[in-house]
Amino acid sequence: MRIADVLRLAKDHMVTSKLRTALTILGIIMGVMAMTAILSVSEGFGIAIREAMETYFNVRVIFVTGIGTFGTQECKLYLTDVEYIRVHMADVVNDTFPGVFGAVRVQVNSTYWTNYQLVMGSSHEKGQKVWPTLYVPLKGKIPSDVDKKGVVLGYKVALFLARLKFKTEDPAVLVDKTLRLRVEMPLPSTAVEGTDIASVTLYREVTVMVRAVLKETGVNLAGFDVDSSIIGTFEAVKEWFRPPEPTNEGFAQISARIEWRSGEVDEVDGAELKTLMEAITVDDETLWDRYVDWYNTRMADYDELASIIVVYAKDVDYVEEIEKRLKDYFEHTGREQAKVIALKAYARAIEGVLGIFRSLLIVLGVIAVIVASLGVFNTMTTNVRERVKEIGIMKAIGATSGTVLKLFWSEAILMGIIGSFLGVLAGWGAAWVIAATGLLKGIVAFGAVFTVTAEPIMTLEIAIWSFTVSLISTAIFGYLPARWASKYDPVVALRYE
């Protein structure tokens, strides 16, 4: 029989059993719709995350951090380490530079200062080189590294200050504005032990110029939340945090806050503090003497210290080797606590989790399609059982087994084609609705490392894939009953009641 005639007869029968056919097709539509929608959502997230990783996650970057905040680190990192890496790992390292972390308050008006804001001291120029897509101004111009007064603000901190200081929602207003920062240096508790003083915090106020506000990144690089940071040069930020020299001149630069054990609090200037410290004596030693001792210890290596070392690999393939060599180096220099973090490993971990997540989704989609195909199988089996006599008739009038097989199978395939096609359209629609209503357009935070915004994406590939998988599945599940039908002996089939 000609294919056209096979299809014509299949169509005639399907029209005869409209309801059953329609329900079976509906099953396929739902299965394929689910599959298509799932694939498009998965695709959307995949693309969003890949983009985010490519944009923000320079996988050639390796961080080395000590433990604890700057100045109180158990495991110290030095500029000599940076030099060592630059010289001894030149074969695999493109560039390396230090960074320093801290926290400051920002002046809002004459009496009000914000709570602590994150400060990062590093190289603007190298930051731009390593994160060309991340270190991008929303407004303003990234300053050069010789600009000691210039800072760059992360999007969120800029927005925060814009709201507080300028009562606007536009973070860009901060550009070219002067900010007054208060750097706080708490003295160690040992410095006031045995006195009526509970604690002393030294303040240094510095004035900076906002040169640029960054675009929102949503990225947190090894604890460095870019959007919430005030970024200056390494040298400048280190100067802000340098404890004052124990001289009149040194203390003239600072002021202090003294908290007494009684609960009283005094705000004093540097000269007053110095006088007070010289006046208080414990065990024949003034607090001033203690400060001098502490200062000398602290300053022994202050100029050499860094909070973080950024290492930029020549090629992403060298990352593992660099990681290993860095670990070996810090181990040999007695600092096995130093943390070596390769963004590539982060990226891998995230990709791994995402891969599992996506495979799971795809499995769900395939299950939906298989369930729909089971519907086809069920319908076709019922069909065959009801039409045994017809099989006998067809064979008696000269149909071969092959023709009978084609007649039944083509019904399953027709249902598969119609259902899969409409299912893809419905899935496309569902994806569109999800995107339009923002149903899934949420911010997904991945272990606070970075965040992405995703929405379903429908591609021709997904459409073809869903259609094909569903069609193949219905064809397979429809083939078995069709084959049973074709195997009936004509005499037996005609006698069937």
Place this chain on the structure above:
Amino acid sequence: MKGKGEGGKARGEEGFPLVKLVDVHKVYKLGEVEVHALRGVNLEVERGEFVAIVGPSGSGKSTLLNMIGAMDRPTKGQVFIEGQDITKMSDKERAKLRLEKIGFVFQQYHLIPWLPAIKSVEIPLMIAGVPPKERRKRAEALLHEVGLGDRMWHKPSELSGGEQQRVAIARALANEPEILLADEPTGNLDTKTGAEIVKLIRRLNEEKGVTCIIVTHDLEVAAAARRVLYLRDGRIVRGQPLAAKVGKEKALRPEEEGEGA
């Protein structure tokens, strides 16, 4: 074969009888029990004959018809259609033979319930690969011929028994078969309608030269045949005095067992 050329009946150009059965046995096995439906049937039917097969229920009439119509294979023996041993053919070849040379008519009409008359008649033409326009024309002509020119788009459920049987006959004739095999075609019909169907089959035999083999219980129907085979216990046996019972001398020529062999 001894019977060849005997009786001056029409033979194929090749000189073979149209239908020839040689010692055909059919045994159905139902578990332990063996049912001998046919026990050595020898038979020749020439082109253009009109043969009636009668016999008690269970005597093997339908089984015999299925052997001739290439629907089933004998347990033993040979079946020749135009000199070709169809027992040696593949299923596919047998399907082709049924399509081209044989038309079946059944007691229960066996129409496909969801197809209108015209499409039912078109199906054998579809299977044969006749293009749509041509087959529609032929199906229409056939339905006119069996007197259903005004019922072409009726489904079986919208037709009377006699009309359904006419559709079945039209369908059986679609590919211009050599042989029309009818298994109790009037069994489900009242006498008058049955007589009309028999008349139609007779006419086909006389006007178109279609060889007809009809299984029947109805002696009136048998009386219409020129030749009557009496089947009992799977054998063609000596003829019964049908004429006496029916009261018609005409055309009754019951055969003896193994006649012509």
